[in-house]
Amino acid sequence: MLFSCMANIGPVNTLLRRVTACTQIGINRLGGIRNMESKKLSDLSDLAKIEEVVDHPVELFRIWRDEAHRYNATLVDICCLSTVSKDCKVSARNVVLREFDNDGFVIVTDSRSKKIDNIVSLHENFTDNVPYAAMCFLWYHVNEQQQKITKQVRVEGAMKRLEKESFKHLYDREPLFCKIRSHICNQGRDVNWEELKQRHDEILDSVRRGENDLPMPDHFVGYKLFPTMMEFYFGGDCLIADRILYQKGASNDSWENHHIAA
Secondary structure (H helix, E strand, C coil): CHHHHHHCHHHHHHHHHHHHHHHHHHHHHHHHHHHHHHHHHHHCCEECCCCCCCCCHHHHHHHHHHHHHHCCCCCCCEEEEEEECCCCCEEEEEEECCEEECCEEEEEEECCCHHHHHHHHHHHHCCCCCCEEEEEEEEEEECCCCCEEEEEEEEEEEEEECCHHHCHHHHHCCCHHHHHHHHHCCCCCCCCHHHHHHHHHHHHHHHHCCCCCCCCCCCEEEEEEEEEEEEEEEEECCEEEEEEEEEECCCCCCEEEEEECC
16 A cells, blocks of 8 residues: 555656646746736826816815715815915915805814914005915825826915804814813913813813803804815826816906816
8 A cells, every 4th residue: 555655656746746837837927917017007198187177166176075075085174274474484284174165165273373373464464465375185086997096176365264153153063072172272382281181171071060061262263265276186097187277267256267287
């Protein structure tokens, strides 16, 4: 029996050599295919085109924003807000878009913050002009065709403070921690963490006991950016991006648009 098993080793070795050879051929072919695919991908090029051109840029913003939500893009309503000081120093930070309509884009913040100091100081130093600011939204998702899509919207325009009645509902629907933050934080100022924690816990306890309904503080303010320019950028895999620039017309009621180079 032992001899019989030993006698079969030769054919088994031959079979193993053949399997190994076939496997190696398969690996080589797979590598070749991958190299070909890589080469093909590197050789691809085309132009992206923004097809959904509409008369009003906020309508296009709405279409793109809905698309970003539909494809589960993250942080859809986060934008980078840029302001400039009276010394011409630019600052940028991410903020949450709270509302928007055809007139503009609304944020809420602390009136003692650096961004508002920039806006107010510009207004005080250049009384003939309304202070300007800029927003930038960036969305990334993969569509049904497994294409990687990148869309960016830039907005520039006048920044104006809103009347309390027009944004109080935004404060009212804030989650608890945001309301507490508005009461204990002086945005951008030095703070002792232990003291802040103690103050937080005291207010939280008073809320839970029903002794504090956290009314909207005076420094909680709303600002609206009224756009005079909006630019839309659309790109994707192996695509040279397309951009459309919208600018307010001379009448200030209409918008002009045209494609610009990436």
